[in-house]
Each structure stands twice: as C-alpha cells, then as structure tokens.
Amino acid sequence: MDIVIHHLTLTVSNADTSANWYQELLGKASVISRQLEGAKRIRMQWDSGLVIGVTEFDSKAGSQVFSHLNVGLDHIGLQCASLEEIQIWSEKLKRLGFEHGPIEDAPYGWAVTARDPDNIPVEFYCPK
Known part of the structure; x- marks a missing residue:
C-alpha cells in the first residue's frame, strides 16, 4: 500500500x-x-x-512569527522535475517580488526557498 x-x-x-x-x-x-x-x-x-x-x-498563542526552531513544521517542500524548473520558480519568485534565497546546490538536490506571509519556508526542490 x-x-x-x-x-x-x-x-x-x-x-x-x-x-x-x-x-x-x-x-x-x-x-x-x-x-x-x-x-x-x-x-x-x-x-x-x-x-x-x-x-x-x-485565539492566538505566543509569538506570531514562524520559526523552524520550534517543534513542528520545518518547511514545505514542493518537488520539481529538473534544475531548469527550479530556475523557472526562482525567476517567478523574483518577478512576484517574493523574498527568496539563491538556488542551493546540495549533494542530494537543488532547491530555492521562499517564505510565505507568516515566514513559513516554501521550498521548490529537485533531487539529483
């Protein structure tokens, strides 16, 4: 299953x-x-x-700013098919004016990460 x-x-x-x-x-x-x-x-x-x-x-509890240091969610990862697709998402983030980091080249894949209005990281990821 x-x-x-x-x-x-x-x-x-x-x-x-x-x-x-x-x-x-x-x-x-x-x-x-x-x-x-x-x-x-x-x-x-x-x-x-x-x-x-x-x-x-x-009802709101404590701090209203997301932190990956708290127990719970670290980030959202959305799968992409290729490095080229990561580059397209990076350009779209830039065009929309959404804050984001550079394209990361890790040993296991490529990623570009933006943060939503509550600072939750949204990562576009492609495995190598």
Whole structure:
C-alpha cells in the first residue's frame, strides 16, 4: 500500500492573506472557505492534486512569527522535475517580488526557498 500526503494545513495569522499568497505563487486553485468554531479555514486544491489548507484561529498563542526552531513544521517542500524548473520558480519568485534565497546546490538536490506571509519556508526542490 502506497502512503502519500493528501493535504497540508498550516496555522496562519491571516487566512485570506495566506490563501492569496499561495494562489499568486502556485496559480488559482479550487477554494472552499469555512468558518469553524473559533477559526476560519481556507482549503485550496490545484489541478495537480496538491491540497493546502490555511487556518486562522481567533485565539492566538505566543509569538506570531514562524520559526523552524520550534517543534513542528520545518518547511514545505514542493518537488520539481529538473534544475531548469527550479530556475523557472526562482525567476517567478523574483518577478512576484517574493523574498527568496539563491538556488542551493546540495549533494542530494537543488532547491530555492521562499517564505510565505507568516515566514513559513516554501521550498521548490529537485533531487539529483
């Protein structure tokens, strides 16, 4: 039995801002927005099958800045097919004005990383 991740849901400071950012970066998605008890959730699904949810809770805990040093999520990794595709994403990030690092050449693959409105790293990655 193959196990794959079906969706990823992130806690964010502003669900609308985050949903807009992810759609500006990844393209328009099918969107379902719902009000939960004490939270707003927006679920985005792209034609590729990628599903990302963003949840804004009414009650906030502690710091509102993401840090990979905290227990939990370190980053989101989106697979690319080639170094050329990484370069295309890097150019798109630049064109959109999204803060991002240089293309990294690691022993196991190439990557370029941007940060969403809550500072969560979003990495475009291609294995070698």
